[in-house]
Amino acid sequence: MNEERTRRRLPREEREQQIMDCAIRVFAQRGYSAASVDEIAELAGVSKPLVYLYLESKEGLFLACLRREERRLVAAFQGAATEVGTSELRLSAGLRAFFGFVADHKDSWAVLHRQAPGLGESIAAEITRARRSVLTEVRTLVREGIELGGGSVRLGETDADFVAHALVGAADSLTDWMKRHPDESPDRVTLRLMGMVWVGMRQVLGGEVWAPPGSGFEDVAGAA
Structure with a gap:
């Protein structure tokens, strides 16, 4: 619970960097086509809607990375x-x-x-x-x-x-x-x-x- 609260308090910019760090791992391992936002969100410890809120789409996330x-x-x-x-x-x-x-x-x-x-x-x-x-x-x-x-x-x-x-x-x-x-x-x-x-x-x-x-x-x- 404390860990989750800490995650929720992260500034948006820091959270985006965390999401991108996890996304790079998934994109590198699976390639763009096979990578899923669900897996990236789970690895980053955030919800899938939050990934879309910050990076708009899977393509937007990949381009940001x-x-x-x-x-x-x-x-x-x-x-x-x-x-x-x-x-x-x-x-x-x-x-x-x-x-x-x-x-x-x-x-x-x-x-x-x-x-x-x-x-x-x-x-x-x-x-x-x-x-x-x-x-x-x-x-x-x-x-x-x-x-x-x-x-x-x-x-x-x-x-x-x-x-x-x-x-x-x-x-x-x-x-x-x-x-x-x-x-x-x-x-x-x-x-x-x-x-x-x-x-x-x-x-x-x-x-x-x-x-x-x-x-x-x-x-x-x-x-x-």
């Missing part, structure tokens, strides 16, 4: 990336924050990036927007690295976008790899990824571009 976790991830990325000096160190810190976020908030990452398509236009649009916001942060750091790298080659916006997509895609795939290798820390995974990506990028910025021998693309690559 998606936006909150996207803000948290971007804030973690930005916060880490502004604490160090050079662009490659900022990118490394940002990736470390990303892997740390995924390691500490597995359900949040599942909601952000592992939901199946075909969930409705509004949800699909919000998922796309959330993913683009993460890409924007990575792209910005990549462009800074290119501009400050001092090499003889300057990659264009399309190339920077390509690198950003490759990094985010690799990072996403590595979240599964991290599950199979629990002894690999976020720091270690970041070092591995930076070793593969940034070392190669430095060579490209220095004018070295790979093309298959005898392919006819050598001159094109060299002029890129």
Whole structure:
């Protein structure tokens, strides 16, 4: 009884956060389509009508969860990336924050990036927007690295976008790899990824571009 009274006295904002915390767990475990508001309400210790009063609908609840976790991830990325000096160190810190976020908030990452398509236009649009916001942060750091790298080659916006997509895609795939290798820390995974990506990028910025021998693309690559 005392616990129930304490729950009833929670401010609305705090109660909403509690509901979203529980909703993220259910959405991550069951997916949007199979998740039920009844289960979320029970897990949060509130009534189903209260969930609808605060978040309006199951879709509204999911969108609120998606936006909150996207803000948290971007804030973690930005916060880490502004604490160090050079662009490659900022990118490394940002990736470390990303892997740390995924390691500490597995359900949040599942909601952000592992939901199946075909969930409705509004949800699909919000998922796309959330993913683009993460890409924007990575792209910005990549462009800074290119501009400050001092090499003889300057990659264009399309190339920077390509690198950003490759990094985010690799990072996403590595979240599964991290599950199979629990002894690999976020720091270690970041070092591995930076070793593969940034070392190669430095060579490209220095004018070295790979093309298959005898392919006819050598001159094109060299002029890129």
